[in-house]
Amino acid sequence: MLDSIFKRKKEEEEMRAAGRLPPGQSLTNRFPVLHYGPVPRFDPATWDFRAWGEVEQPLRLTWEEFSQLPRSRIKLDLHCVTAWSKFDTLWEGVPVRVLIEKGLLKLKPTARYVMQHAEYGFTVNLPLDVVLQDNFLLATHYDGAPIEPEHGYPLRGVVGALPGREDLVTPYLWKGAKWLRGLEFMAHDRPGFWEEAGYHNEADVWKEQRYG
Ligand SMILES: Nc1nc2c(c(=O)[nH]1)N[C@H]1C(S)=C(S)[C@@H](COP(=O)(O)O)O[C@H]1N2
Ligand SMILES: [Mo]
Numbered sequence: 001m002l003d004s005i006f007k008r009k010k011e012e013e014e015m016r017a018a019g020r021l022p023p024g025q026s027l028t029n030r031f032p033v034l035h036y037g038p039v040p041r042f043d044p045a046t047w048d049f050r051a052w053g054e055v056e057q058p059l060r061l062t063w064e065e066f067s068q069l070p071r072s073r074i075k076l077d078l079h080c081v082t083a084w085s086k087f088d089t090l091w092e093g094v095p096v097r098v099l100i101e102k103g104l105l106k107l108k109p110t111a112r113y114v115m116q117h118a119e120y121g122f123t124v125n126l127p128l129d130v131v132l133q134d135n136f137l138l139a140t141h142y143d144g145a146p147i148e149p150e151h152g153y154p155l156r157g158v159v160g161a162l163p164g165r166e167d168l169v170t171p172y173l174w175k176g177a178k179w180l181r182g183l184e185f186m187a188h189d190r191p192g193f194w195e196e197a198g199y200h201n202e203a204d205v206w207k208e209q210r211y212g
Contacts, residue, residue, distance in 0.1 A: 008027060011027060012026060015027065020077065020087070021085060022079055022085070022161075022170075022205040022206055022208065023206075023208050024208055024210075025083055025085040026083055026084060027084075027085055027086070028084040028085070029086070030084075030086075031089075032082075033150045034080065034174075035150075035178055036122070037120050037122070039149050039179075040120065040179050042149075042153060042154050044064070047062070048060050048061060049063075049066050049181060049182060050181065050182035051099070052183075052184055052185070053115075053184040053186055054108040054110045054112075054186060054187055055106060055111070056108060059104055059105055061104075066094075067140070069098060069099075069102070071094055071140065071141075072093070072098075072137070073091065073092045074134065074137060074162065075088050075089065075090050075162075076089050076091060076158065076159075076162065077160050077161040078160045079161065079170065079173060080172060080173045081172040081173070081174055081203070089142070089160065090142070090143050091139045091142055092137075092139065092140060092141035092142075092144075093138045093139035093141065093155075094137070095136075095138070096132055096136065096138065097132055107185055108185070110187040111186070111187065112127065112187060112188075112189075113125060113127055113186040113188065114128050114131045114184065114186065115183070115184040115190060116177035117177070117180070117182040118178060118179045119181060120179075122179070123192040124157070124175055124192035124195070125186075125189060125190055125191060125192045125195060126175055127189075129169075130171065131183075133168050134162060134165065134168065135161065135162045135165065135168050136157065136158070137157075137158050138156075138157060138180065139152070139155070139158040139176075152177075152178030152179055152180070156177060156178040156179065156180050157175070157176035157177045157180050158173075159173065159175050159176045161205065169204060170205050171204060172203045172210070174194050174199065174203070175203055189201070195212070199211055200212045
């Protein structure tokens with residue numbers, strides 16, 4: 001027990017020195033569950049994914065259609081605002097860029113921000129540039145299996161650090177909506193649920209932008 005605590009502390013110091021552990025974060029191997037409200041039920045017959053706002057044409061995909069989109073895999077370091085970090089998490093899902101490349105989504109030049117809309121009206125905002133980065137995914141799978149209900153099944157936005165990619169903006173994990181149902185493309189920024197509650201609008205883990 002004590003042994004493993006010392007081991008973890010040592011690993012933390014090494015990871016901090018290597019520039020992989022952001023300020024104020026501790027490592028965990030668990031995957032804590034954090035959200036407001038209940039876990040929604042998923043009904044594939046009525047579920048849909050929508051995109052609207054600053055787009056040439058609103059998009060609606062059924063679960064059947066969404067499941068057929070080409071998926072990518074990425075390994076992310078997750079950084080939660082509550083100070084835990086989890087390294088090397090494996091996600092599979094659809095990059096927003098793919099929706100654009102497939103011609104499903106045509107953004108207006110005025111689109112600059114994105115609001116993720118989830119079940120029960122949960123929202124979270126990000127700049128469009130961040131949503132289009134390689135470290136943001138519309139994720140259907142975690143660690144080789146469909147995401148667990150409490151982590152966002154069947155679809156969640158996920159964002160984290162890609163080690164070695166210091167060029168990417170890395171927000172805290174709350175900037176990915178679990179139980180995601182749609183993306184609203186916006187000309188002007190608007191705070192989401194936690195941002196309204198006092199969380200930082202940008203949420204950059206390296207700048208330790210936790211609360212606004
Ligand atoms: N739909 C929804 N998504 C959400 C939240 C929420 O309350 N509702 N909370 C966010 C917060 S604050 C965090 S820290 C992460 C936690 O993700 P996890 O439960 O998979 O660790 O989900 C984010 N996504
Ligand atoms: Mo959180």
